[in-house]
Amino acid sequence: MKDAEKTxxxxxxxxxxxxxxxxxxxxxxxxxxFKRILTLSNKAVIRLINGLFSTSYSENSILTYNWTxxxxxxxxxILADGIITINSTDAFHFEAEISxxxxxxxxxxxxxxxxxxxxxxxxxxxxxxxxxxxxxxRQIIIYLDNAxxxxxxxxxxxxxxxxxxxxxxxxxxxFQKEKNEEIQKKGMVILLxxxxxxxxxxxxxxxxxxxxxxxxxxxxNDILSVIDRAMDAGELTVNDSKKLxxxxxKLMEHLxxxxxxxxxxxxxxxxxxxxxxxxxxxxxxxxxxQLASKDxQLASKDxQITEQDNIIRALxxxxxNYETV
Numbered sequence: 001m002k003d004a005e006k007t008x009x010x011x012x013x014x015x016x017x018x019x020x021x022x023x024x025x026x027x028x029x030x031x032x033x034f035k036r037i038l039t040l041s042n043k044a045v046i047r048l049i050n051g052l053f054s055t056s057y058s059e060n061s062i063l064t065y066n067w068t069x070x071x072x073x074x075x076x077x078i079l080a081d082g083i084i085t086i087n088s089t090d091a092f093h094f095e096a097e098i099s100x101x102x103x104x105x106x107x108x109x110x111x112x113x114x115x116x117x118x119x120x121x122x123x124x125x126x127x128x129x130x131x132x133x134x135x136x137x138r139q140i141i142i143y144l145d146n147a148x149x150x151x152x153x154x155x156x157x158x159x160x161x162x163x164x165x166x167x168x169x170x171x172x173x174x175f176q177k178e179k180n181e182e183i184q185k186k187g188m189v190i191l192l193x194x195x196x197x198x199x200x201x202x203x204x205x206x207x208x209x210x211x212x213x214x215x216x217x218x219x220x221n222d223i224l225s226v227i228d229r230a231m232d233a234g235e236l237t238v239n240d241s242k243k244l245x246x247x248x249x250k251l252m253e254h255l256x257x258x259x260x261x262x263x264x265x266x267x268x269x270x271x272x273x274x275x276x277x278x279x280x281x282x283x284x285x286x287x288x289x290q291l292a293s294k295d296x297q298l299a300s301k302d303x304q305i306t307e308q309d310n311i312i313r314a315l316x317x318x319x320x321n322y323e324t325v
Contacts, residue, residue, distance in 0.1 A: 034096040038082040051186030091137035104154040111136040144194040193248040
């Protein structure tokens with residue numbers, strides 16, 4: 001790359017990184033990337049679910065995304081990172097965190113509100129007594145950054161008075177501690193962009209040649225190359241690979257492009273960092289996500305209309321019976 005071209009590339013990426021940093025908080029960036037990861041191909045997402053929850057769903061299973069906001073009695077809106085239903089029956093809830101030690105209480109809240117939305121009424125066969133089935137999604141917490149003081153499980157004892165007590169446990173994944181073999185075995189290849197967080201503190205303390213080389217090796221060999229190998233092995237689609245590479249690049253920009261020496265080094269070594277096509281692809285992805293959200297809202301409205309129609313029909317039948325009498 002010529003000097004003039006390098007300067008232009010640095011300026012473009014410096015501007016891009018600065019704009020992103022001003023507009024979006026770090027947690028927002030991690031949250032957006034995590035949610036986009038959960039919307040990759042069925043093949044990739046089902047591999048993750050099977051790996052983390054020890055299930056064995058086929059790649060042809062139907063995934064339903066529950067992105068709907070829950071509104072509490074105080075009109076506070078909450079939105080879980082990802083609750084995915086498989087084959088319209090089994091729900092799985094992922095929550096990605098950086099360092100929140102008390103996430104389990106929000107997990108309980110998310111699970112409860114999801115249970116309310118999917119609750120079904122039924123009558124006991126013998127007594128005809130009305131009851132409800134209330135199902136919590138299976139839950140897991142993924143700590144994306146180093147969280148050494150967080151235990152492998154988070155626990156809450158729920159006390160139901162004279163009906164007894166229940167110890168609710170949610171398993172924890174310490175992503176930065178997972179070895180490469182376990183990452184592939186558990187289908188966590190799609191979380192690889194977050195490996196970049198592992199050197200954040202070291203780089204902020206010292207931008208030595210050793211640390212820069214470690215970062216570049218992590219970026220090229222432990223993330224991008226592994227993503228490519230997973231695609232070659234049929235574990236990811238070509239589109240999965242493209243999106244993961246793009247997300248890795250964006251996270252690299254966010255975390256390390258404030259350091260000019262690292263930025264220049266990466267741009268010189270990785271010419272794909274300058275590809276404008278990624279910006280268009282990302283915009284297309286965002287629009288697709290917005291359309292999917294609108295479709296879910298419309299489906300919810302249709303359900304409400306159908307329910308109201310049923311109520312009106314029942315009232316008309318009762319009125320007809322009354323008039324007959």
